[in-house]
Amino acid sequence: MSHQYQAIAWNRQKRVYDVVLVAGVTLYLTLFIGVSALLFPYAAAKTLTIRAAGSAAFVLLHIVLCIGPLCRLDPTFLPLLYNRRHLGVLTFVLGAIHSAAAIRQFHSLGDRDPLVSLLTSNQDFGSLPDFPFQQLGFLALMILFLMSATSHDFWLRNLTPPVWKTLHMLVYVAYALLVGHVTLGLLQSETSPLLAVGTGFGLLTVVTLHVAAARREAKVDWKTLGPAAEGFVNACALTEIPEKCATVVSLNGERVAIFKYDGKISAISNVCRHQNGPLGEGKIIDGCVTCPWHGYQYLPEDGASPPPFTEKVCTFQTRIVDGRVWIDPRPKPPGTRVEPSLIGTSEVMA
């Protein structure tokens, strides 16, 4: 959490994550270069470096993009999300190695500046097979740089989570540019069906997972709540909420997490203050609602993080009538204490 500044709050999970990540990438690069050198003995070392780093970055970007929807569809994947930013930074580093080696090989021997040469040597924007694909890759690299440079919590806090998240949604633009870079570059000169099938499979996986997760999310937003009475909305049945977990409902377009714990019901905003993670998909641990993304915690009664932490989320007033939870859709200011609704014996029986 965040009560004092630390460059990186290392813990065991982060170290294990990074060791596995670096070991995996090293293994991939070694295997790629080793097998390629055996199969294509005349390939230059520079060419192998360009292809190994570029393909590793492209594969990593697919993994980065799949983690989000996988976590929405199955919480088993949540540990992958915990340190996803390090995956993104490594993707940029590999992309930068690929880019530097390619510029050195293809643009450094002329009389023009290599960057000028990269951006101006091919202007055939009207032709698909001759499209200047290198510019697409360069633009994608700039976006990945911007995202890596602002990936630290320092920027998250200063830019505010909504601005930061909007900025980091540029990853989809970078992905689109890279699909264009690979399709109009590598796949034009290398006609092996394996490469085309691999690229198509990656694209299909990313699109399918995102569409599946979006359909699931849309169900929450479009779910019709029961009729309102005295300013309260009939939100859900008590039996729908698992113990120490929440049911998420959408009120006036905003999501609210209704938690059941120790014979009580409390409702707080579903949006974590850290990275806007889904609090309603977390559990109550040690009496606190715990965000499933990075473990930020809030007390269910007042939506405030326990001292010394200072994060606060909105709370909502609740009622229990005939085994159903009713909720006042008007949010209380962040950190406002609201008495939990007590679950009576009759409701427990219901």
Added chain:
Amino acid sequence: MIQPHRKIHRRVFFVLALLLPALFLSGIAFRYSWPTTNMSRNPTHPLPSRAKP
């Protein structure tokens, strides 16, 4: 607060879900068919009938 984000995210991704497969398939469909070894590289000098490339 977060609802506009979800809407933008959903819209951006649905646009990409249509655009990217179209780009990928067009890129594959319109790529040059490179000369293969069983035809002459020079159309004005075709391979002799018994030539084995």
